[in-house]
Amino acid sequence: MQVCDVVIMGALGRMGSMLCSMVQESDQHRLAGVVERPNAAPGLSKYECVGAGDVKDVLAKSKGAVVIDFTAPEATLATLDAALEYGNPMVIGTTGLTAEQVAHVEEAAKSIPVFMAPNMSIGISVLLDILPQLVKKLGPQYDLEVMEIHHNKKVDSPSGTALKLGQCLAQARDENLDDVKQCCREGIIGARPDGEIGLQAIRGGDVVGDHTVYFLGPAERIEVTHRAHSRSNFASGALRAAHWLASQQPGKLYAMADMLI
Known part of the structure; x- marks a missing residue:
């Protein structure tokens, strides 16, 4: 099975740390990049990949990698705009988006593959x-x-x-x-x-x-x-979504139902 490169947003947070750990143990995924808030970015040095406080600095060196984001609505939208600029697919697990923000995600999905689910279980x-x-x-x-x-x-x-x-x-x-x-x-x-x-x-x-x-x-x-029982439930679903999304084409906003057909 082809290895899927991923970029993890909020890599030092609860979900981000778990995603990074699971990727490092996976033979189907590779950690291509990690991103954290600029003031916390020095902590990313523990990962053997590109790490920065600005997602654009990571995506510029991670062509084709699938971005996984479980952060906050405003941060997710900023990351989505960066993914659009560099052409990276994106998996979104962030919740609390407004109708206007969801519409922005749907518009982006016309240009890059985007997968969004409030629960990856x-x-x-x-x-x-x-x-x-x-x-x-x-x-x-x-x-x-x-x-x-x-x-x-x-x-x-x-x-x-x-x-x-x-x-x-x-x-x-x-x-x-x-x-x-x-x-x-x-x-x-x-x-x-x-x-x-x-x-x-x-x-x-x-x-x-x-x-x-x-x-x-x-x-x-x-x-x-x-x-x-554990966030690993959501993390494993997100990694499964990333691997699936890597071979999809833009044109619609994908969800769990699309992957599980």
Whole structure:
């Protein structure tokens, strides 16, 4: 199998460090470059590859390498623009992007191969395939809620995965999630509106990521839960995506469903 060169953004962070470690142990990937904030860049010397505080300095020496980014929306968009300039494919695991930022990513995908997923887990991808069947078979009598739990350092809420799950549920009802979602309840709120989809968030400790979808019906409820035990779950999915993306052509924004066909 052909070796895939990768550039890791935020290489000294929690996810970046894990990605670098897994790449170094892989016989299918090679660490072509690493990037970190300029004030932390000296720490990149432990990696035997090109390292810098400016992604352009790395991409200029890493032709064709797939960029993997799990950083923050603004940083990810800046990296995407650099990838566009140098023609590098890019895997995006960053969450919390606005609709305008997603539109920018979609536009970039017309020129370079881009893969974006709020959750790189294979299990979540399978769950997204199964949920519409439950929605349709159970019918409108069942209220839908999504509960997510993440560590106390997570900055966006609801999580990107919770939003993706909510979108999946809404689409199964031929609805737009933005029209039916409810992310907060407080005070005298009255009866639950028909068709509402709740998205609730809990933050605390070092929880990697738990997501539960509730189907709350008459005299019964169904709970479908996915728990991530380690970030390695997301890292391995991102590396699998990078290897797959390296042989794809631009023209659309790729997602997990494209890779798992």
